């Protein structure tokens with residue numbers, strides 16, 4: 001969790017990188033990473049989120065949530 005932004009993935013909803021991986025591909029600041037399974041959140045990058053919504057738009061499972069903490 002970042003100081004200003006928290007990015008979370010619902011493990012119940014996410015279908016995993018092998019079947020999707022869209023968030024890993026689209027995020028310009030590399031907040032999502034991994035090669036298989038549920039993507040990991042790179043906690044040190046969360047505050048770099050530019051709120052571009054590409055991950056939210058790309059996730060067909062509505063599994064990602066982004067919250068501002070300020």
Ligand code: SF4
Nearest residue numbers: 027049050052053055
């Ligand atoms: S909103 Fe943009 S910058 Fe933020 S996590 Fe999603 S893709 Fe990355």
Ligand code: SF4
Nearest residue numbers: 014015020021023059
């Ligand atoms: S885009 Fe959504 S469903 Fe696809 S890997 Fe990311 S969180 Fe999971």
